[in-house]
Amino acid sequence: MKEKIMLSIIFILTLSTNIFSQDFYDLNTIQTIEITFEESNWDALLDAHYSGDGDYIMAQSVAINGVVFDSVGVKYKGNSSYRADQVKNPWHIELDTYKDHEYDGYTDIKLANCFNDPSFLRDVLGFHIIRKYMDAPLSNYANLYVNGTLIGLYTNTESISKKFVKSRFGSKKNAFIVCSPPDGANTQSSDFPNLVYLGQDSTDYYDSYEMKSDNGWQELIDLCDTLSNNILDIENILDVDRALWMLAFDNAIVNLDSYIGLFSQNYYLYRSDYQQFLPIVWDLNESFGVFSQTGSSTLRTTSEKQHMSHLLHFSDSDFPLVKQLLNIPMYKRMYLAHYKTMLLENFDNDEYYDTALTLQTLIDASVRADVNKFFTYNDFLNNLTSDIISGFGPRSSTSPGITNLMDGRSSYLLALTDFTETAPTISTISLSNETPVVNETIKISASVEDGNSVYIGYRNESIAPFTRLQMYDDGEHGDGAANDGTYGTDLEITSSKLQYYIYAENDNAGKFSPERAQYEYYTIAAATNSDSMTAELVINEFMASNETTVTDQNGEYDDWIELYNNTDTDISLSGYFLSDDGDDLSLWAFPDTTISANGYLIVWADKDEDQAGLHADLKLSSSGESIYLSNSDTTIIDEVNFGEQTDDISYGRFPNGTGSFIQMTPTFGFENGDGTTGMETEERIQTPNEFTLQQNYPNPFNPSTTIRFTLPVASKATLKIYNVIGQLVTTLVDQHLTQGSHEFQWQAFNMPSGIYYYSLKSGTYSETKKMVLMK
Numbered sequence: 028m029k030e031k032i033m034l035s036i037i038f039i040l041t042l043s044t045n046i047f048s049q050d051f052y053d054l055n056t057i058q059t060i061e062i063t064f065e066e067s068n069w070d071a072l073l074d075a076h077y078s079g080d081g082d083y084i085m086a087q088s089v090a091i092n093g094v095v096f097d098s099v100g101v102k103y104k105g106n107s108s109y110r111a112d113q114v115k116n117p118w119h120i121e122l123d124t125y126k127d128h129e130y131d132g133y134t135d136i137k138l139a140n141c142f143n144d145p146s147f148l149r150d151v152l153g154f155h156i157i158r159k160y161m162d163a164p165l166s167n168y169a170n171l172y173v174n175g176t177l178i179g180l181y182t183n184t185e186s187i188s189k190k191f192v193k194s195r196f197g198s199k200k201n202a203f204i205v206c207s208p209p210d211g212a213n214t215q216s217s218d219f220p221n222l223v224y225l226g227q228d229s230t231d232y233y234d235s236y237e238m239k240s241d242n243g244w245q246e247l248i249d250l251c252d253t254l255s256n257n258i259l260d261i262e263n264i265l266d267v268d269r270a271l272w273m274l275a276f277d278n279a280i281v282n283l284d285s286y287i288g289l290f291s292q293n294y295y296l297y298r299s300d301y302q303q304f305l306p307i308v309w310d311l312n313e314s315f316g317v318f319s320q321t322g323s324s325t326l327r328t329t330s331e332k333q334h335m336s337h338l339l340h341f342s343d344s345d346f347p348l349v350k351q352l353l354n355i356p357m358y359k360r361m362y363l364a365h366y367k368t369m370l371l372e373n374f375d376n377d378e379y380y381d382t383a384l385t386l387q388t389l390i391d392a393s394v395r396a397d398v399n400k401f402f403t404y405n406d407f408l409n410n411l412t413s414d415i416i417s418g419f420g421p422r423s424s425t426s427p428g429i430t431n432l433m434d435g436r437s438s439y440l441l442a443l444t445d446f447t448e449t450a451p452t453i454s455t456i457s458l459s460n461e462t463p464v465v466n467e468t469i470k471i472s473a474s475v476e477d478g479n480s481v482y483i484g485y486r487n488e489s490i491a492p493f494t495r496l497q498m499y500d501d502g503e504h505g506d507g508a509a510n511d512g513t514y515g516t517d518l519e520i521t522s523s524k525l526q527y528y529i530y531a532e533n534d535n536a537g538k539f540s541p542e543r544a545q546y547e548y549y550t551i552a553a554a555t556n557s558d559s560m561t562a563e564l565v566i567n568e569f570m571a572s573n574e575t576t577v578t579d580q581n582g583e584y585d586d587w588i589e590l591y592n593n594t595d596t597d598i599s600l601s602g603y604f605l606s607d608d609g610d611d612l613s614l615w616a617f618p619d620t621t622i623s624a625n626g627y628l629i630v631w632a633d634k635d636e637d638q639a640g641l642h643a644d645l646k647l648s649s650s651g652e653s654i655y656l657s658n659s660d661t662t663i664i665d666e667v668n669f670g671e672q673t674d675d676i677s678y679g680r681f682p683n684g685t686g687s688f689i690q691m692t693p694t695f696g697f698e699n700g701d702g703t704t705g706m707e708t709e710e711r712i713q714t715p716n717e718f719t720l721q722q723n724y725p726n727p728f729n730p731s732t733t734i735r736f737t738l739p740v741a742s743k744a745t746l747k748i749y750n751v752i753g754q755l756v757t758t759l760v761d762q763h764l765t766q767g768s769h770e771f772q773w774q775a776f777n778m779p780s781g782i783y784y785y786s787l788k789s790g791t792y793s794e795t796k797k798m799v800l801m802k
Contacts, residue, residue, distance in 0.1 A: 050757060051091075051131040051183075052165035054155065054386075054777035057393055058183055060120070060136070061090040061172040062101060069173065074111045077103045083124050091130045100124025106211040108142035108312070115140045115179045115399035118171065119186075135186035138169060140179070144312050145402040145426055146410035147394055148383050150182040152429075153280060153311035155382055156373050159779040160272045160365070160546050162195040163308050168390055179397035180390060187307055189239075192297045194671075196305060197490045197648025202243025202298040207309075209237045212290035221291035222348050224251040243298065250296075250304055251347075258351045266303045266492065267358060268545045273306050274349060275366040278339060279374075279440075281332045281432065282314035286348060287339055289320035300646060301492050316427040322346070329414055329427040333435040337366060337445065360537035361530070367446050368542045374437035380430055383411055451478030451531035453540040455513075456549070459505055463520045463553045465663055470505025471527075472515035473498065478531035478538070481514040484545060487522040487609025488652045493545055494610075495530075522609030522653050524668055525551040543779075564598055566656055566665045567591035567627065568679030568691075568699055571647035571672040576693050580640060585633035586647040588654060589696065591684045592622045602659035605630060607645045607652055612661040615643040627696045649674075670786075732773045734759065747786045748773055 051058065065087045066072060072084050083100030090096070103109055105117040120136040122128035130136075141147050147168075154166040164185035171178045185191060189199035206220035218234035225231040229244035236247060253264050261267060273294065277285040285293050285308075293310040316332040319325050321339060326332045340346035341353055353359045373379045387408075394400065394407045406415045413428040440446055452475065459470040475481050481500075484493035498514035500506050506515030518525075528544035530537060541547045568589040570576060579585050588605065592598050599621050606614035620641065622628040630641045647654070651670040657663050667688060669678055677693040680686045681700070691700055734746065743763045748756040756778065759771040 051133055052167050052185060054151070054167050055389065055774065056167065057180075057390065058167065058169035059090075059092055059172070060138070060169050060183075061175075062086050062099075062120070063088045063090075063174055067174075070114075073101070073103045073116075077109065078111070083119075083121055085125060089120055089122065091136075094130060096122055096126075096128040096130070098125040099128065104137070105140070105142075108140055113399075115397075115401070117142075118181070132190075133185070134190065135188050137184050137186045138171060138181040139184060139310075139312055140181060140401075141312065142401055143317050143426065144410075145406040145415040146315075146383075146387075146429060147180065147182075147390055147400075147407055148386055148411065148429065149314050149317070150184060150311045151386055152379065152383050153282070153314045154184065154308075155777065156280070156369070156379065157272075157276050157308050159372070160276070160369065160543055161269050161308070162305070162546075164191070168393065170393055170396075177396065177398075179399045180393040182312070187295050187309055191307075194650055195490075196297060196299050197650045197652065198300050198646065201240065201300065202246040202296075202304075203238070203240040204243060204247055204296040205237040205239055206286070206294045206296060207237065207292040208235055208290075210234070212292050214289075219289075219291040220294075221286070221345055222251050222254055223345060224248075224255040224347075246298055246304075247296070254347045254351050258355065261352070262303075262492070264302065264304060266299075266305045267352065268361070268493075269306050270348060270352065271358065271362045272365050272546070273308055274352070275362055275369055276308065277314075278335070278337055279366060279369050279436075280314050281316040281326075281335055281427075281436070282311060282318075283316075283321055283326075284310065284313040284318035287321070287346065288318055289322040291322070291346065299490065300648075301490075303492055315429045316432045319425075327425070329425065329432055329435075332427060332432055334439055335436075337363075337440055337443065357532065357537075360532045360535075361539075363445050364450065364537040364539055364542075367441075367450075368539075370437050370441055370446070372542075374433050375441060379433065383429060387411055445536075448535040449477050449533075450536035451481075451533060451538045452476040453478075453529050453531050453538055456529060456540070458551065463551065465520055465523055465553050465666070467553070468517050468519045470515055471498075471518050472504075472506050472513050473529050473531075473540070474513050475500075475531045476512060477533055478514075479533050481529065481531045483516060483518070483527055483529055484548075485518065485525055485527040487525055488607065488648075489526065490648055490650060490652065491608070493526075493528070498529075520551065520553045521612070522655070522668075523553045523666055524653065525553065525609075527551065547779075563592070563594050564622070564656070564664060565591050565593065565680065565684060566654055566667050567684060568677050568694060569632075569647065569654060569667070570675075570677045570693060571669070572649040572674045572676075574674045576675045576677075577695050579631050579633070579638065579642075581638060583633065585631045585635075585642075587695070588630045588632055588643070588647075589679070590622055590628045590630070590656070591680075592624060592626050592628075593684045595624045597621050597623050597626075600628075604655075604657040604661060605643050605645065606655045606657065607632075607647065609653060609655065612655055612657045612663065614645055617641075629696055647672075732775065734771050734773065744769070745786075746771060 063086060076082055076084055083102045086099045086101045088095050088097045089099040100121040102119050103116045104119040109116050117140045118138040121134065122130060123134040139150060151166045154163055157163045164187060166182060166184040169181050169183040171181050192203065193199040208218055220235045227248060229248060232244065232247060238244065250264050253260055277287045295307040295309055296304045298304050319327060322345065323343060326335060338353065340349040343350055353362055395404050409415065410426060410428055412430045414431060415426045453473055455474040457472050463469050471483060473481065481498040482495050483498055484495045486493045496516055498516045500510055500514045502509035504515040507513045526548045528548045529540045566588060569587065571586050573584045573586055575584065600617040601619045603617045604613045604615060606612050608614050630643050632643050632645050632647050634644055634646050635642045636644055649672045654667045655663055656665040672678065676690050678688050679691050679699040681689055683699040694700060745761045746759040759773060
């Protein structure tokens with residue numbers, strides 16, 4: 028008889044600072060990268076390629092934290108930070124140029140040389156702040172050696188690549204634009220990526236932008252045209268909320284080597300599957316006041332930078348992203364709300380200083396050992412608080428002490444009328460039904476003081492745009508009595524996971540709840556009414572990241588969805604629908620198709636209906652979303668909600684046709700196995716279908732958390748942490764464990780406060796629970 032496994036998980040608050048995860052971008056770890064060349068003149072070769080066609084040259088090997096990769100592509104990168112006559116140049120290492128290498132899931136490594144940053148802090152500290160409010164690269168530090176010689180300490184920042192956009196936004200094939208001039212920005216040129224509309228000839232944009240995708244020039248032109256000439260339609264083509272966060276961030280930390288500075292550069296645009304451009308911040312080494320040119324003036328002193336206008340370029344046509352957005356009253360109030368949140372959460376409370384001091388302590392020995400750094404060790408120590416002369420030639424400037432700049436700037440800004448105006452207060456958000464069922468309409472209400480307009484933003488998919496819907500205080504929308512300060516509206520629940528936020532404003536100020544919206548939000552979990560029907564027709568298996576597993580009839584590795592008929596009778600699918608959009612359940616209609624008794628049916632999710640066979644007008648997001656199967660009445664008969672997926676691993680029901688979804692080796696049109704890849708049959712027999720889970724932990728919890736569980740028999744266990752949008756944060760364990768108690772720690776000091784999920788899997792058991800991180 029199988030032994031029943033009792034599994035208990037206890038979250039314990041600790042003050043430990045031990046590092047148990049060696050993630051490549053762990054904020055508390057300095058990476059070690061060693062490049063080996065067969066050639067002794069490797070520097071001259073790299074210089075020649077930099078000034079030539081910019082191709083990679085082959086390093087004999089690259090070792091990352093002791094893991095060695097042979098035949099790796101490397102090159103120098105950078106604009107003003109590169110010089111042929113300096114030892115410490117910035118690097119781009121591409122592990123998969125010649126062979127299919129990757130480290131910790133990454134193939135591109137970008138190392139910046141801290142040029143113009145005496146503090147060594149600006150890149151890493153800046154990205155630490157902006158990641159609280161929008162998708163941005165991970166960043167930490169690395170010591171770089173070449174042929175056994177230490178070159179120096181670098182900032183190691185995640186590449187904004189196709190891997191990046193796929194992991195954050197669920198796709199990688201859409202328009203993808205580097206908003207920096209391909210030949211580098213300089214004062215002798217006026218070709219800047221400022222989103223000014225230049226007409227319909229794409230060649231007029233070539234000198235200002237670099238296209239990373241196969242196409243996208245017309246989409247960029249449409250964005251510039253809409254921004255300048257049809258601003259009321261801007262949300263159809265631009266994620267305005269992300270743009271407002273980016274503009275507020277750049278302005279707050281005086282990051283003028285950005286969109287709001289002279290060259291209007293150093294950001295990316297990626298167009299999502301929902302046709303919105305998503306801005307991404309990049310290159311912060313001259314933030315916190317190092318770069319001093321706004322495009323309309325030069326801020327020569329720290330005092331001038333402290334007092335830079337929070338509405339810089341408000342009336343400047345050369346900066347339409349600022350002028351056009353902030354001249355819409357609602358967008359301006361949203362911008363100010365985001366800006367104030369950023370000031371209060373980072374600078375008014377000195378959180379940024381605590382983080383900077385921690386980073387300075389971490390890298391102290393490495394900076395001391397860096398003989399090729401551009402400043403002295405004392406400059407490094409002092410620039411956290413004191414001004415240092417920085418730069419060369421025409422770009423020479425004062426590098427403000429970070430705290431000198433930001434303490435003064437925060438005090439100045441928070442005393443301005445725009446930030447002292449009385450903002451609405453949002454409280455007591457209520458649902459008419461706390462446990463709704465999919466397709467049910469509920470009433471949602473919120474108590475608001477000092478507001479005259481209230482909205483709910485909601486979506487059914489983690490990467491979809493939010494839809495904004497007005498709420499009313501008229502006594503007719505589930506809001507109580509008219510004019511009682513409670514605002515309400517009807518909300519249709521069309522999926523099992525609806526995400527939302529509340530926004531309120533008056534004539535002078537706005538307020539979000541949660542305050543980091545739209546990057547953070549509330550969630551409504553709904554039950555599906557499909558349980559009684561799953562015995563007949565179900566979504567049985569799917570793959571959202573098909574890289575090498577199986578091709579369609581045209582030889583393409585497309586995503587796929589497998590249906591299974593649990594009955595002994597054929598089922599006609601005429602009139603049935605598949606969708607990945609909870610707001611449009613009839614997105615793709617099945618043609619006149621039958622699924623045979625106890626049979627399987629494959630649908631390709633590739634948005635290519637012109638191909639022969641079943642090709643649905645949808646694509647699956649590898650970062651997580653939902654799949655809906657509906658009948659002719661658009662009643663959901665099966666629904667799957669999933670998080671981040673692994674390349675060439677499917678997600679399927681076990682037992683086949685009836686069980687819960689688990690990761691598994693793909694079976695594509697055949698009976699599903701139990702998904703325990705690499706586990707022997709004896710071990711599968713010993714693992715039951717479920718565990719008894721007892722949850723006993725403080726919630727919310729602090730950044731250092733211990734997770735304990737007990738296995739009465741040896742088995743494989745996987746314990747992973749996901750963020751609120753389903754992105755994998757870290758894997759604590761993924762291996763065969765011995766019988767007995769096991770303990771793992773998650774160090775979340777570099778993670779923003781908010782909702783996270785821990786997912787525990789062993790054998791056919793899979794359980795995911797929510798937890799709240801508070802700092």
